[in-house]
Amino acid sequence: MIVKNATMIVNMVVGPIAYDALALLFRSFSNGLIDIDTLVKDMKFKKFTNQYSFHTVKAIGHLKVIGGSVYGD
Numbered sequence: 001m002i003v004k005n006a007t008m009i010v011n012m013v014v015g016p017i018a019y020d021a022l023a024l025l026f027r028s029f030s031n032g033l034i035d036i037d038t039l040v041k042d043m044k045f046k047k048f049t050n051q052y053s054f055h056t057v058k059a060i061g062h063l064k065v066i067g068g069s070v071y072g073d
Contacts, residue, residue: 011059017051 029039
């Protein structure tokens with residue numbers, strides 16, 4: 001990570017995928033439509049996966065195709 005003038009510039013970010021079903025669960029909880037027990041129970045049945053976001057040319061330069069085909073070939 002490079003930090004410059006208190007503005008963070010990162011090459012790559014890894015984190016949970018924004019998942020609409022979870023947003024709906026939290027909205028339902030916030031609006032009082034479900035209780036905390038239902039929120040927790042329903043979250044247990046969701047499969048969480050990560051997304052990878054490449055923010056710089058340097059980060060993209062580290063990618064390597066390990067199967068399939070390269071776009072344009």
